[in-house]
Amino acid sequence: MENKIDQLFKEKLGQLDKAPAPVAWDQLERKLAKKNQKKGIIWWQMVAAGLVLLLGAKWAFDSNDALLKNVPDTQVIAEDQGLSQLALPTVEKEPMPTVQEVVTTEKKQAPVQNVQQEKVTSEKVDKQKTPIVEKVGERSLIAEVVVDTNPISSKPVINIEEPAFKEPETTAVTIKIVNSGINQTTARSEDTEVKKSLLGKVITIGKEIAEIDDAIGDIREAKNQFFSKNKDSK
Amino acid sequence: MIRALLFKDDQQLIEGCLRGDQKAQKHLYDQYSGKLFALCLRYMKDHDLAQDVLIEGFMRIFEKLEQFKHEGSFEGWMKRLMVNHALMTLRKNRATLMELNWDDERSELKEEVLQSDHLEAEDMLSMVKALPVGYRTVFNLYAIEGYSHKEIGDMLQISENTSKSQLSRARVLLQKMMHTSENINNAENGK
Missing domain, CATH: 1.10.1740.10 (RNA polymerase sigma factor, region 2, helix turn helix motif)
Incomplete structure (x- = not known):
């Protein structure tokens, strides 16, 4: 008798099929998506996220650059003008394809400077622009250096060349790295060394560019740490 | 790919x-x-x-x-x-799956022919669901899933004897339910 009841129920209930509500799959799908992500099968999504972070950081740098642009002293001279006024014995000069022409301002300057590169009067403050083909790391960047010889601190000093007199010189160097017009980073530094040649300054600028790369490397590392922490925590 | x-x-x-x-x-x-x-x-x-x-x-x-x-x-x-x-x-x-001393009835299963043609699977599911949880669980595990009393004992942390008694009580109840259902069916069909 026992077997009959067991058998009866087993027959009819053992293979019974009852569809669950559609929402059940939705809930399950969500849980599975989380699990799939954790498994790291979709690595490229992480890479994409990392790239977004990088671009965001670069964009942030760009924003800074935009702010700096608003400073009236910092301007870009037309390439031809700049070149003709420069006497740079040791620096490679190459035309900058993406440079745009901007008008310079004129500033008064008290003492007459021994400036070889200037044909203009002492009343003009010249912004010298050195187009450089820079090799930074493994990349070739075209860097444009705007040397503001009359920085905001407004010291009336112009000369970049080794001056006859030993007046301390402050220069503000604005570096613009132009790389296919997309990414731009800007760094400023003040160089107070007197006898530094322009080439030396170029080298310094190159180092600064390398530091910027390190900063990006730090961001990358931070991103990796962030993601690895997320992976570990459950 | x-x-x-x-x-x-x-x-x-x-x-x-x-x-x-x-x-x-x-x-x-x-x-x-x-x-x-x-x-x-x-x-x-x-x-x-x-x-x-x-x-x-x-x-x-x-x-x-x-x-x-x-x-x-x-x-x-x-x-x-x-x-x-x-x-x-x-x-x-639940604290415990088994209802201890729940049912003192120790009626034996009656030997009889079970009328089951009128029973749909849904009806039988309802009957199983109507069982108290202890009976239901053991009945499911033994009769439908096919586990032994020993295995059931391990899974539910009960003795084999408890498993056996839960099962027999489940069957008695199910039989009663089927009777009731049969009676209703007969009444509906004017037998």
């Missing part, structure tokens, strides 16, 4: 799921959720609770999928996982 939309057999289905292929996972769910949900209903009784058990049970199936060694039936393997999860959920919700 071209992925086939159809999966020839469980093997391919499993491989797809292990890869994290969402189509494979959906397909697996579509194929087996009906039977597994019916199983959950037998144990949990409550519809919403049964659904929760189903979803969580499937998560376990996917998580443990790589442990399936292709020995024996895949459906049987999944059912075992689902049963285990149902039992665990029952355990969490």
Whole structure:
């Protein structure tokens, strides 16, 4: 008798099929998506996220650059003008394809400077622009250096060349790295060394560019740490 | 890489799921959720609770999928996982599964011919759901899943004797229910 009841129920209930509500799959799908992500099968999504972070950081740098642009002293001279006024014995000069022409301002300057590169009067403050083909790391960047010889601190000093007199010189160097017009980073530094040649300054600028790369490397590392922490925590 | 939309057999289905292929996972769910949900209903009784058990049970199936060694039936393997999860959920919700001294009736099963043609599967499911949880669980495990009293004892942390007595009480109740149903049916049909 026992077997009959067991058998009866087993027959009819053992293979019974009852569809669950559609929402059940939705809930399950969500849980599975989380699990799939954790498994790291979709690595490229992480890479994409990392790239977004990088671009965001670069964009942030760009924003800074935009702010700096608003400073009236910092301007870009037309390439031809700049070149003709420069006497740079040791620096490679190459035309900058993406440079745009901007008008310079004129500033008064008290003492007459021994400036070889200037044909203009002492009343003009010249912004010298050195187009450089820079090799930074493994990349070739075209860097444009705007040397503001009359920085905001407004010291009336112009000369970049080794001056006859030993007046301390402050220069503000604005570096613009132009790389296919997309990414731009800007760094400023003040160089107070007197006898530094322009080439030396170029080298310094190159180092600064390398530091910027390190900063990006730090961001990358931070991103990796962030993601690895997320992976570990459950 | 071209992925086939159809999966020839469980093997391919499993491989797809292990890869994290969402189509494979959906397909697996579509194929087996009906039977597994019916199983959950037998144990949990409550519809919403049964659904929760189903979803969580499937998560376990996917998580443990790589442990399936292709020995024996895949459906049987999944059912075992689902049963285990149902039992665990029952355990969490109640202090003890077994109603001790609940029913003093020790009536024997009557030997008789059971009229069962009129019974739909739905009716029988309702009867099982109407059982007290202890009887229901043991009956499900023994009569439908096919576990032995020893195995049931291990799974439910009860003695074999308790399992046996729970089972016999379940059967007595079910028989009564079937009688009632039969009587109703006869009355309806003017017998």
